[in-house]
Every structure is written in C-alpha cells, then in structure tokens.
Amino acid sequence: MSLPSAYLEEIESLNREVLKTDPADILQFCANYFSRRLESERAQFLLSTDRHPKMSGSTFPGRLGTNANPFGGDGTGVGKEQMSSGAISKVMEEEENDTITSPTTSSFAFTKGGSSTFGAPFGGDASGDGPPSSFKPTSSEGFPAHYGMGRRTSVSAESLNPTASSNDNWSPPFHPKSEDQIARLKKSISGNFLFSHLDDEQSSQVLGALVEKPIPAKGIKVITQGDQGDFFYVVEKGSFDVYVNPAGSLQPGLDGLGSKVATIEPGGSFGELALMYNAPRAATVMSAEAGCTLWALDRITFRRILMDSTFQRRRLYESFLEEVPLLSTLTRYERSKIADALETQKFPAGTAIIKEGDAGEAFYLLESGEAEAYKAGTQQSVKQYAKGDYFGELALLNDAPRAASVVSKTEVKVATLGKDGFQRLLGPVESIMRRTKYEGSI
C-alpha cells in the first residue's frame, strides 16, 4: 500500500525546510513545523468556510483585485450618506468582536465601516457607486513604454566629507591644457546636465582635472558593458563605437559585444553615470581607429570638487549672514535655509547694482570685489563695501525706495535673495523683526 499523496507533500516540504535551515534540534524543528502547518491549515479552513465562499478565488493578499470596496460604501444602507464617498472610516474599537471575519470577504470592510458614524475624513471625491477606480481592472494603457514594474534598487555614491571640515589637504588634480583644448572641452560638456549648473570656479577646476588618455590602437575596449564604472570620458581625437548586448553585459564569443548602436566622434562623451555613483556600464565602448585620445574624469575627483566648493560657499554665506544685524535673531536652521536660497550674480566694474529711488526688492552680500554707495547730489561716495559687507537689506522690511545707489568699483560677485524668497522661507520679516529692535542703514 502506498502512502497518501498529501502526506508525501508534507514530508517533501518539511525536507526542503530542513535542508534550508539545517536546524540543530531536529525533533523540535519538525514539531514546530507541523504545529505551524496545522495553524495555517486551520486558518485557511476558516477562511474558506466563511460566509462569502466565492471570494476565495482571489489569490491576491487583501481585498484588492476583488469586488470589495476597501473604504466601505454602498450596499450596507447604514450611514450611507456619510460613507457615500467610499472614504476611509475611523476604527471603532468596540466593534472589534468579530475575530473570524475573513479579511478577504467583501463584507469585512462594510461591517466595520458601515456602522461608522463619522464623516468622510479623507475627502469625498470618489463616486459612491461601484469600486474606486483603482480597483477596476485597469489596462496598462498610458503607462510609459517599457516601464519596469519591478522593485527599484537604491543607489549610493561613496560618502565623502568636505575637505574643509576634515584634516586632509586635498586639492583637485590639475592637468595643463592648451586654450584650444579648454575651449573644445568646455563646448563638449556645456550642454551636459551634470556640468551646466557649475559656476566658473567649479567649471575650471573640473576642466583642469580632466586627464589625457591616449588610446593607441583600434579595438581597445575603454568601458565594458556590465562592469563597474568610475570614469567619464570626452573624445578629443578619433572615434569610438558603442555596442549593447541585450543580455546586459559583455558575453564571451564573437557576438558577445552585441549590436553596434552608435559612434562617438570628437567632442562627444560617454560614461557620465559613473560621475554619479558606481553602476554597471550600460554599453561597451571600443576605439574604432588607431591613435585616439580621450579626456577622463573620475567620480571621486568630480564629486569632491563640487562638494568642496559648495561647502565653502555655504560656509561663507552662513558667516556673512551672521553679520547682518537684521538677521541676527535667526536660528542657525533659518540662516541655513537662507544660505540655500542665495543666488550668485556677477557684475562688471561700474554697474549700478541698486539705484536710489527704485523700489527695493532684494538684498545683497558682497562675495568678492568692491562697491560704493552714492546719493544724488553728492560726488563723493557715502559708503564703501568690501568682501563680506551687505547692502539693500531694508528691502526685506518695507517697500520704501532705495536710499542710495550702489555701484561696483571692481568686478564683483554678490549673493542675493529677493524679498519674496525670504518671506516664502521664513514668513514675514516683521515677525522676525519683532524678536529684536533693529536700526538699519540703507
């Protein structure tokens, strides 16, 4: 006589568990296993004999994908008006008595929600009849083409600390280049979103850090699909072919490269994702001729340049802001928000940055250069400004016209923030003023 198949199934499944877990105490493990199985089977039995047996067809956890309305709603008659929106209802603790009710039955939500006397606290824009739109069988129409429905992996670059806040004396590598080369490089990267927002200083540091990399022969793989990537490249001379293997990485054999999808000519660039974080290369790039030249930049260098200059500028702004009496009552957190929002502007020598009589709309911190204040009817400047000085801060307070003009004496760099921006971040200045009495200048 053969053993019952249900028994064999149980034993096989136990075998798998034992293999997987390799328990120390075999007997205890098996006992635990069977008592769990028993619990589970009983729970399932209860589910299947519940008063809505038809619902057992749903394989999806929860009440989605069935005709259940997860927010209560129509059908119960009780509290229909309040519940007509199918809104989420409050939990009534005293009704938690029906412990066997299956969560997969449609009545589950109704018995709880239906007796709620509360209104529709999460709004009421859904229709009261029929299931909410999200639970109708929706087609994938409207979804982006090739949209990946899988779990998304988090990405992360190396954590770096700003040089200024640590003890090491890092300065970006500098590889000299001709003016021609600089101009070409500038043009190549200017349209790239990773570079387009850099200021002049960051930009020149990045250009200086690019290192020349000769690729002498044809057929040299500069980057290999599927490999981890650390470098970004700009083509100086020669051309490079791009291959993508649908398998996601370079495969052995003749066809391992996959198909050629593009050719990169001088001025073109590739591998920019490597400047953000360490990710597998999406393609293989191979020299298409002999005697090619590339410029290369690695992620750590790139990120340090950006981080250090951002960090320094921010520290500068915060220390400037501490000096402004009008803002002396701001907390560090508030100052930091303002520092975040400051924008850098540059003016050539002899520019009127603010004009006497104009409505004041922004205040300025002088980051570099010199400026002077003039009043109408006087030849002499009434005030001198150097690095770290500020002007126009009364614009934050009132709409009174500017009391003087400020003209750049040299080329200047200022950090500026408008009244609007200030108020958006911190609310009306008047309330900050109330924290202290302030006697201003301009």
Place this chain on the structure above:
Amino acid sequence: MSPTERKEVAEQEKQFVAHFSEQHDPLPPEEVSQAPRNKELGRSSRALTVHDFELVRTLGTGTFARVWLVRLADPAPEDRDKVFALKVLRKVEVIKLKQVDHVNHERQVLADVAGHPFITTLITSFSDHDSLYMLLDYCPGGEVFSYLRKAKRFDENTARFYAAEIVCILEFLHEREGVAYRDLKPENLLLDAEGHIKLVDFGFAKRLGNSKPQYTLCGTPEYLAPEVIQSKGHTTAVDWWALGILIYEFLTGYPPFWNQNPIEIYKQIVSKPVHFPNEPAISEPAKDIIRQFCTVDRSKRLGNISGGAQRVKDHPFFQGVNWEDCYYRKYRGPIIPPIRYPGDAQCFDMYPDEKEGREHYSDDLKRKWDDHFKDF
C-alpha cells in the same frame, strides 16, 4: 562575561524581546524619543546571538542585506507565536559597497526614533564574526509596493491615507529629530496588521546636525531630487520632493520621470515639470500638491518653505483630515492585509536562497574594520 552569566543575560534579553509589544497606544510625538519604554528599545544587545532565533523565511533582500522572518528559538509556550523581522548585513558586503557609515547611521537613527507609530521599531541589535543584525518588529502586511503594482494604481482616498501618515513621519523626522530619510518609495513602506504604514530601511537616513547639508548622492533614481543629482548639497527638502513623486506614482501607477536609461531620468528631473496624463483623471488639489512638492527651487518647495509640515497639512489635498486622529491611528487603513495567523508571511514575495560561496570576512578586514561596527 562568564558563559553562565552570558546565558542568564541572554535569557533576560530574550524575555525583553518576547514581551516587546506593539499593543501600546502611540505616544505623543514629543514623547517618542523620551519615554522610558522606548529608550530601552534599539539598544545593542549584550548576549543575544543569531542562535537565539529560528529563521523562518526571507522577507526581502537588498544589495548587502537580507531580512528574515524569525521566531525565538526554544520559546516559552506563550511566546511561540511571537515573530520578528531580523535584518542581517554581511560585514564584507557592507565594506565592499562602502556603506559602513550608512549602516551605523541606520542603527543610530532607528534606535532614536523607536516607538513612532509609523516607523519600524528597532528592538535590539547584535553582531557576530561575519554579520550585523538588527531585530525589528514584523509588519505582516508586506510592501505597499506589492499592493500598488497589483492594483496598478490607487484612488485618491487611498493615496491620501498613506500620504497623510507619511506627512506625520516626515514632520517627526525633520522637525523633531533633524533627520533626513532620503529613500522614500513604495518599496520601503510596509503595512502592519491593521493596514497602517511602517517606514522601513533607514540605510540612507542621516541626522543633519544644525541642518548641515549632505553631499553623498543616495536614494532611488526615479525619486532623486534635482539638488541631489546636481550635487548642490541637500537637506530634508529631498524627502518632500520624493513625497510628490510618491503621490504621483500612487495615483498613476508609475513615477513622473521615467526612462530605461537612468541618465535620461536625471535629465528630466532637473529640467522638466511634472506632466499629468489624461487618464486617470487626477483632481486639481492632488496635481497642485504634487507640483508644489516637485518644485526645483527649494525656496518654493512645499514642506521646505515657511510653516514646514504644517503648511503641507493645510493643503487642500488633505482637506478634512483630522491630523490628531491620523497620528493616533484612528482612521481605518484602506487595505487590511489578510493575516491568517501570527507569522503569516503570505503578503511577502518569495526570494531565492542566498548564493553559496560568499566572500569571507578575513582577519585582515576584521583588524581594519571591526571597530567601525562596535555599536552593534
């Protein structure tokens, strides 16, 4: 500790673990990190080892971590049903992927915030030669991600419910704790047995002392804020950006910026406004709150501008929400997970077993790195 002492301490700690309970009512936000009962939570264990637990099955995997459903090994009869989630991190992988700082931040932040109603509770942590362990409360409902993909999209009431609970989390993390979470997405939102949110995976969470901006690029491509992509130094404002993306994905089923090539996603994020499809129809308040969160200029981004989280709560999208009731879990969750028995894991996907032949944590590595893991 002598072996007998160790055994005794382990027994005490097992008792603490077994009697850790989620049955308490939530404490007011200002008391969460002060309450004595929560201070005990999240401490490093003195004697527990992985052998005090029975690994039941895998609940999730990451690049260097695996989360197991576990129960106590040799439990007292009354503790047989008690289950937990054990996050196991391989030291070798953590070092190789340069995530040492991140795992330490994760342990620290979780210990600090233990007891918040919508954040996973770190009960205790420990380590052995190869691995770091974090013992967490088990959220049997599985990932909001799974429900969303199955349903394709949520209606506005469902989206509003989850968004409201997340607003409570961000208000607490940003304004009380000074912590930026930095990896908001449906994959990191679990449901507890009652259908409330539990935020998990604090691998990128970071305390921003004195609101010092952060420079480490981290997060999930579709959810990265523009200032992260452009390395401008970022603050808690990145979480409000991500909440905008999240609400959009709840309502449409996909994120607003998407392409197979991540570089193309980033180009869109820094330059394109959020575009709404004709189908499904999205209400004006929902569109407005998404646009206000997904604003490149941080001096205009809702949540970051004056008023902070309160301003978010006052937005028309949340009209009618009683925030007090929301925090104290008085609203019924729109999805009640079908839990059949304690330790039921049917709401979680199955994951393949761990690959054999993992890299060994050598004595060399141990000498160099073990000090970095001493907090576990």
